[in-house]
Amino acid sequence: MEEILPGLRGMLNWHPLFVHFPIALWVGALIFEALAVLRSSEDWHKTAARLLYLGTLCGLAAAGTGLLAEASVPEAGPAHEAFEIHETLMYTTMSVAVGLCGVAFFKRNSFSAGMRKIFLLGLIVLAGLMTVGADRGAQLVYQYGVSVDWSKAQPQK
Secondary structure: OOOOOHHHHHEOOOHHHHOHHHHHHHHHHHHHHHHHHHHOOHHHHHHHHHHHHHHHHHHHHHHHHHHHHHHHOOOOOHHHHHHHHHHHHHHHHHHHHHHHHHHHHHOOOOOOHHHHHHHHHHHHHHHHHHHHHHHHHHHHHHHOOOOEOHHHOOOOO
């Protein structure tokens, strides 16, 4: 496997492999819902809802792998503080996503123009929370080196 995917050998956990899917799908949902509001398009709203559903399912996988990845975070210090913020923001993000999925599912046959605007606002909040939470995740990897097996790092030439 190392010959095919050599980048995986330096990883301590699988969480980074899953986190990009909810990010992309939730941003896609936001874009399609904005277009649905601007164009009064039921089809684009349905696409936004489907992207939200898929993003939330992928978010659950990212959260699960994140729980497993918690063991690679130091128990004290600045990396742990960034982790605590990341974890709280992403649990909040997932809660908002699940709530929006509930609204999209249970109101799927009765979305008025006003309801679409409120739904769009919810997706904007979701994207904002996700962005700040993902930034803390990036800080863990790129600033603190969490999830990197430094013993396998190659020296710079």
